[in-house]
Structures are given as C-alpha cells and as structure tokens.
Amino acid sequence: TRPTTHWETSFGARAFGGFQGCLFGDRPMGTVRIATVGAGVMGLSTAVCISKLVPRCSITVISEQFTPETTSDVAAGMLIPPVYPDTPIHKQKQWFKETFDHLFAIANSAEAEDAGVLLVSGWQIFRSIPTEEVPFWADVVLGFRKMTEDELKKFPQHVFGQAFTTLKCEGPAYLPWLEKRLKGSGGLILTRRIEDLWELHQSFDIVVNCSGLGSRQLAGDLKIFPVRGQVLKVQAPWVKHFIRDGSGLTYIYPGISNVTLGGTRQKGDWNLSPDAEISKGILSRCCALEPSLHGACDIREKVGLRPSRPGVRLEKELLAQGSRRLPVVHHYGHGSGGIAMHWGTALEAARLVSECAQALRTPAPKSKL
Amino acid sequence: MRVVVIGAGVIGLSTALCIHERYHSVLQSLDVKVYAERFTPLTNTDVAAGLWQPYLSKPSNPQEARWNQQTFNYLLSHIGSPNAADMGLAPVSGYNLFREAVPDPYWKDVVLGFRKLTPRELDMFPDYSYGWFNTSLILEGRKYLQWLTERLTERGVKLLLRKVESFEEVARGDADVIINCTGVWAGALQPDPLLQPGRGQIIKVDAPWMKHFIITHDPESGIYKSPYIIPGIQAVTLGGIFQLGNWSETNNIQDHNTIWEGCCRLEPTLKDAKIVSECTGFRPVRPQVRLEREQLHVGSSNTEVIHNYGHGGYGLTIHWGCALEVAKIFGKILEERNLLRTPPSHL
Numbered sequence: 001t002r003p004t005t006h007w008e009t010s011f012g013a014r015a016f017g018g019f020q021g022c023l024f025g026d027r028p029m030g031t032v033r034i035a036t037v038g039a040g041v042m043g044l045s046t047a048v049c050i051s052k053l054v055p056r057c058s059i060t061v062i063s064e065q066f067t068p069e070t071t072s073d074v075a076a077g078m079l080i081p082p083v084y085p086d087t088p089i090h091k092q093k094q095w096f097k098e099t100f101d102h103l104f105a106i107a108n109s110a111e112a113e114d115a116g117v118l119l120v121s122g123w124q125i126f127r128s129i130p131t132e133e134v135p136f137w138a139d140v141v142l143g144f145r146k147m148t149e150d151e152l153k154k155f156p157q158h159v160f161g162q163a164f165t166t167l168k169c170e171g172p173a174y175l176p177w178l179e180k181r182l183k184g185s186g187g188l189i190l191t192r193r194i195e196d197l198w199e200l201h202q203s204f205d206i207v208v209n210c211s212g213l214g215s216r217q218l219a220g221d222l223k224i225f226p227v228r229g230q231v232l233k234v235q236a237p238w239v240k241h242f243i244r245d246g247s248g249l250t251y252i253y254p255g256i257s258n259v260t261l262g263g264t265r266q267k268g269d270w271n272l273s274p275d276a277e278i279s280k281g282i283l284s285r286c287c288a289l290e291p292s293l294h295g296a297c298d299i300r301e302k303v304g305l306r307p308s309r310p311g312v313r314l315e316k317e318l319l320a321q322g323s324r325r326l327p328v329v330h331h332y333g334h335g336s337g338g339i340a341m342h343w344g345t346a347l348e349a350a351r352l353v354s355e356c357a358q359a360l361r362t363p364a365p366k367s368k369l
Numbered sequence: 370m371r372v373v374v375i376g377a378g379v380i381g382l383s384t385a386l387c388i389h390e391r392y393h394s395v396l397q398s399l400d401v402k403v404y405a406e407r408f409t410p411l412t413n414t415d416v417a418a419g420l421w422q423p424y425l426s427k428p429s430n431p432q433e434a435r436w437n438q439q440t441f442n443y444l445l446s447h448i449g450s451p452n453a454a455d456m457g458l459a460p461v462s463g464y465n466l467f468r469e470a471v472p473d474p475y476w477k478d479v480v481l482g483f484r485k486l487t488p489r490e491l492d493m494f495p496d497y498s499y500g501w502f503n504t505s506l507i508l509e510g511r512k513y514l515q516w517l518t519e520r521l522t523e524r525g526v527k528l529l530l531r532k533v534e535s536f537e538e539v540a541r542g543d544a545d546v547i548i549n550c551t552g553v554w555a556g557a558l559q560p561d562p563l564l565q566p567g568r569g570q571i572i573k574v575d576a577p578w579m580k581h582f583i584i585t586h587d588p589e590s591g592i593y594k595s596p597y598i599i600p601g602i603q604a605v606t607l608g609g610i611f612q613l614g615n616w617s618e619t620n621n622i623q624d625h626n627t628i629w630e631g632c633c634r635l636e637p638t639l640k641d642a643k644i645v646s647e648c649t650g651f652r653p654v655r656p657q658v659r660l661e662r663e664q665l666h667v668g669s670s671n672t673e674v675i676h677n678y679g680h681g682g683y684g685l686t687i688h689w690g691c692a693l694e695v696a697k698i699f700g701k702i703l704e705e706r707n708l709l710r711t712p713p714s715h716l
Contacts, residue, residue: 108493112638118578121462121504142490143502151481151504154449163482165462165490165502238459238602240580241504256578287451292459294451 032057032357035200038210039063041072041342042331044178046208049350051185054357064193067175074304076253076260077169081137081340086311089136095344097140102343103167116173121165122242125158141166169339170255206356207328212307215332224333226305228269230278232261234296243289250285261286274301309333316352327356370399373539376550377405378414379688380677382517384548387692388699389524404531409514416650418599418606419509420582421686425474430657436690438479443689444506457512462504463582466497480505508685509601540665540672547674553653555678564679567652568615570624573604574642593682596631604645607632620647655679662698673702
C-alpha cells in the first residue's frame with residue numbers, strides 16, 4: 001500500500017507530475033530516487049553536489065527545520081577549521097581546501113552578496129605560545145603570517161598571534177542560495193520530521209543522512225552529542241576584522257549585516273534557550289578584546305547545538321530489514337567545522353551516492369546490492 | 370589671548386582643539402573661536418573617504434612624513450578606547466594594487482603588518498600583478514568633525530558661521546593670533562599661486578560585505594585617478610577622480626561612469642550595490658603644506674597669522690601632526706610675548 005501520509009511542501013516547492021510519478025506511479029526507467037534528510041548546510045550542499053554528479057536522479061530534501069531555524073543559521077560561518085581527532089589530517093586539509101576554493105570563487109563573483117560569502121581579515125591570538133604555531137590550514141587561507149610586535153600591542157593579555165584573510169559564509173543567505181540552486185536543477189524540498197529512515201524505503205532508492213544530532217535517533221549513533229554554543233549577533237558596523245582567541249571560546253566575527261560575538265562550548269547541553277548570564281559573559285569577554293564593542297547595539301541572543309563527534313561520519317551503510325534493503329550514505333558529525341568543511345565532505349558524500357546509484361543500475365543476479 | 374581659527378574642516382577644528390588642550394591651563398585667559406563659512410557636513414573633509422594613507426612618494430618637505438606618522442600614532446592610541454567608533458575611527462585592512470613591481474612606500478613601518486601580496490591574492494585582481502597588504506585606519510570625516518565639534522563645544526570654544534573677507538578684518542576686531550585653515554579657499558584671503566583645487570567625486574554605496582580597502586595605482590594617470598574602494602563605518606566610498614584646476618561643485622555624469630565602471634571592474638560584487646549618495650569635493654593641492662607664521666601689521670599692533678593649509682588628498686592623514694606643529698609655533702609666540710606662566714605640557 002502507498003503511504004497515506006500527506007507530504008507538506010515548503011518554500012514553494014513544486015508538486016508536479018514528475019513528483020507524483022516518482023512517489024506513486026511507475027517512474028521513468030533508470031531514475032534513481034534520492035532523499036536527503038536534513039536541510040542544514042550539509043543536507044542542502046550534498047543535494048546540490050548530487051544533482052551535479054549523479055545522472056538521471058531525482059533529489060528530495062526532507063527536513064523538519066529549514067533556514068533560518070537550522071544550526072547552520074546560528075553559526076557565524078568563519079572558515080577557521082577545528083581538528084577532528086579521528087580523521088586523518090590530509091583528509092581534513094583536502095575538505096577545507098575544497099570548501100575554501102568553492103567559496104572563494106563565489107566571494108569574487110557577482111553572487112557574493114546573495115550567497116552571503118565575504119572575505120574577512122583578522123587575528124587569532126593566544127595567551128601562551130601554542131604548540132602548533134602554523135596550523136595545517138595555514139596555506140589554504142590567504143596571507144597567513146605571524147603577527148608583529150606592534151600588532152600584538154593591541155592585545156596586552158596575549159603573547160602570540162596569527163594574521164590572515166579567510167572567508168565567512170553566512171547560513172541565513174547561503175542556505176536559501178543553495179535551495180534556489182537545488183530547485184533550479186529540479187530538486188524538491190519537503191517539510192517533515194522523519195522518525196525512522198525506513199519511512200523512506202518505499203519512495204526512495206538511496207537515503208542521504210545529513211541529520212546532524214538527529215542521527216542519535218535515526219542512525220542509533222551515540223558517538224554524536226551536542227556542544228551547545230551561545231552567541232550574540234550585534235550591530236557594530238565599524239568592526240572590520242575578526243578577532244579569535246586561540247582557545248576558540250571568545251571571538252568577534254564581523255559579517256554582512258551584523259557582528260557575531262561568542263561564545264560557549266557546553267558539552268552534552270541540549271538547552272536551546274539563551275542564558276542571560278552567559279550573554280553578559282560573552283559581551284564582557286569580547287569588549288575586553290575590542291573595547292569599541294561597548295557601543296554595540298541591537299543585541300540578539302542565539303543558541304546552536306554543534307553536532308559533535310570525534311570524526312565526521314562519511315560512509316555508506318546498507319540497512320537491512322528482512323528482505324528489504326535501503327542504501328544509506330551518512331554525512332554528519334562536523335561539530336564546529338560544518339561550514340568550514342561542508343563542500344569538501346559534500347563532494348565526497350555525493351561520490352558515495354554515485355557509487356550506490358551505480359550499484360543499483362548494474363544488473364546483478366541478486367537484486368540491489 | 371584671543372585666537373581665531375578660520376576654517377572648520379579637519380584642519381581648522383583639530384588645530385583649535387590642539388591649541389586649547391595645550392594652552393588653556395597655562396594662560397591667564399585663552400579665548401579660541403572658529404570662524405567658517407562651511408561646517409560639517411558641507412566641508413571638503415566630509416567628502417573624504419578617510420583612509421589614513423599618505424602619497425606613495427616621499428614628500429618634498431620631510432617634516433610631512435613625520436606629521437603623517439604622528440597622526441597615525443595619535444589615532445592608533447585611541448584604538449582600544451570604547452569611544453573610537455564615536456570618533457569615526459576604526460582599523461581597516463586592505464590592498465594597494467599595481468601593474469608592475471614598485472618600491473615599498475616610506476610609511477610601510479608606520480602602518481601595521483605591511484607585506485607584499487601573495488599570488489593567490491593577486492588572482493582576485495586580474496588587471497594587477499603586484500601589490501601590498503597592510504592594516505591602517507579609517508577616520509571618517511563627517512563623524513570626526515562631529516566629534517571634534519563636541520570636544521570644542523565642551524571646552525567653550527565657539528564655532529561661528531561667518532564669511533571672513535580679510536585677515537585685517539579679523540585682526541582689527543577679534544584676534545591676537547589667527548590660524549588660517551581655509552584649505553582650498555585660502556587664495557581668497559591671500560593669493561597663493563601654488564594652491565589649486567584637485568577636484569574629486571565619490572559615490573557612496575551600501576555594500577556591507579566589503580571589509581577591505583582596495584586602492585589601485587596607475588603611474589600614467591597619477592594619484593587618485595585610478596579606481597579605489599574604501600569601506601567606511603556605514604557605507605563604502607567609491608572613487609577615482611582627480612582633476613587639477615576644476616572648480617565645478619556639481620556631480621558630473623562622466624565622472625560617475627568612470628568611477629562606477631572602474632570600481633565594478635575591480636570588484637564585481639559591487640554590481641548590485643545600492644547607491645546611497647554622490648558628492649564632489651576639492652582637495653587643497655599644493656607642492657607642500659603651507660605651515661608657517663606671518664606677521665600682519667594692522668594699525669599699531671602686530672597680529673600673528675599661522676598658516677595651515679594645502680594638505681591635498683592627505684588632510685586626515687596628516688592633520689594631527691600639523692596641529693601639533695601649529696601649537697608649537699603658537700607656544701613660541703606666547704614665549705615671545707611673555708605670556709606663558711608655566712611651561713606647557715604635552716609638547
């Protein structure tokens with residue numbers, strides 16, 4: 001029997017004949033039906049990559065939340081990557097470089113404003129000399145060098161610093177931009193909370209799981225946990241540089257229409273409501289680094305739960321239930337490096353989806369894989 | 370002691386403030402007034418983008434290099450104050466672009482973090498093959514003049530709308546010392562064939578994603594004739610016009626197109642930026658700044674005039690060093706007249 005659940009559409013997604021055909025009738029020969037769960041930066045960018053890489057497929061992004069209510073919307077989107085202990089450094093560097101190159105091209109094009117991508121210069125400063133003075137990503141960003149003595153005078157509590165130019169990619173603009181791209185290539189977007197990946201088995205051939213923290217339930221993955229981050233988005237248009245304390249706890253990231261002040265790293269904390277004491281603390285720490293922020297106004301508090309994991313989960317899994325099979329590509333667990341790594345990991349996820357699609361199309365003695 | 374400052378651009382107001390700060394407490398009485406025909410937002414200072422950056426070549430008067438540096442250091446000392454943004458002051462980094470390799474500028478150690486551009490950075494600017502990156506300061510003319518006006522008013526310095534026809538008129542009525550900060554209009558008070566207008570036109574746009582200044586250089590065209598993009602606190606200034614001898618105060622459509630096409634070519638992201646305003650100003654161009662004293666004989670008394678004009682396109686860049694120099698000359702005048710009770714602080 002066909003599922004009788006009503007599929008709600010959002011953001012003017014088209015409900016056209018092809019869609020009906022995909023779900024409820026005979027589909028065109030060889031069209032692989034792909035569902036991506038999650039519409040944060042991973043879900044949307046993976047869907048766009050798949051649309052470019054996998055021939056003859058239909059893509060549907062299904063999510064409970066969309067921009068501006070995703071974790072990606074809270075993130076400042078600075079391309080300063082974290083280190084994942086369980087992922088080889090060369091892979092992280094590759095993912096970061098691919099993301100940087102992709103966004104750099106957008107930043108220098110006429111799309112920059114629409115996509116919410118801009119170049120920002122600034123300083124990462126340390127209270128004590130770090131063990132690694134030159135991080136793995138130093139030659140991916142632009143103009144990386146140590147700060148001079150004169151530059152450090154601005155930060156009397158800090159003894160070492162790095163100056164460089166990097167990119168900022170802002171969720172509230174970038175996600176709609178990706179959605180537009182996706183719809184332009186025939187992709188669909190549906191609003192629905194998925195409780196179990198098997199719900200998708202009837203209507204889709206491959207599922208891409210970009211559900212972030214949702215994977216605790218959808219993939220039974222207990223390795224993923226929230227790291228709560230609270231930030232303030234303020235008006236302070238005279239701030240043109242980023243300033244980041246090497247600990248990652250205090251940062252000032254100027255964006256297109258506001259400045260993000262942060263932050264916190266609260267492991268295992270699921271609370272999405274802003275805490276007033278924490279806000280005071282953030283403002284105070286940031287004003288210590290940049291006293292002109294005392295004049296900041298229109299202060300808005302935001303909270304996001306980083307989908308943290310010792311390493312990004314980027315792999316295929318064939319789910320089996322009785323005689324049913326469901327190929328899944330997992331693509332989640334980027335913690336604080338979502339925006340910084342998204343395009344590189346999305347490209348890899350799309351390659352994995354392509355492999356699944358190939359396998360589905362190849363006639364074999366056994367059905368599917 | 371009665372001082373009249375003529376002119377209320379950055380030079381006039383900062384000189385008035387500098388003198389009052391240094392001598393108010395060491396004189397029995399110090400009365401400072403500012404006379405001007407134009408106040409913010411109608412001065413040439415208001416049109417300037419406000420980036421601290423001297424010309425590339427060494428000035429013919431080596432004192433100017435020192436005054437530039439003094440100004441930078443003075444402004445830098447205010448970074449870190451909660452009020453910096455009220456002054457119109459903020460650090461800003463950016464690019465100077467050239468079509469061929471050039472020697473480093475004499476001010477490379479004054480700005481912060483000066484370095485050459487890397488090949489990947491140059492890839493962003495296909496028309497250019499060489500360049501610099503450094504961190505400098507923005508001092509937005511309008512905001513700074515408002516801030517100076519507040520400081521002066523707090524100190525009881527009066528700012529008066531008054532068209533001055535001659536030094537004599539001021540000497541006869543009001544002043545022991547006149548500070549001539551009349552900028553590009555100095556010739557009206559005393560002919561100066563060395564002073565010329567360097568007309569500039571700028572377009573202000575809303576482009577808040579632009580966090581860097583981008584200044585191009587074309588040795589054939591000359592300074593300010595090549596496109597430049599300078600982000601301010603709220604808007605971004607686009608420019609690239611420098612016309613010696615042109616007194617036209619109205620915006621010119623060809624100049625508009627020159628600026629727009631040049632800047633959009635340099636920075637394609639500007640294509641859809643919304644235009645906020647457009648204006649024209651006159652840089653007070655002179656081979657070097659006129660900063661010297663002159664005695665006027667009016668009736669039976671001597672009135673001192675200290676000239677402080679002709680700062681070209683680097684008025685904001687050099688203003689505080691010049692103000693300090695004028696204060697020094699003023700101090701000498703006071704000594705000569707035996708007016709100083711105690712040595713002045715700050716000098």
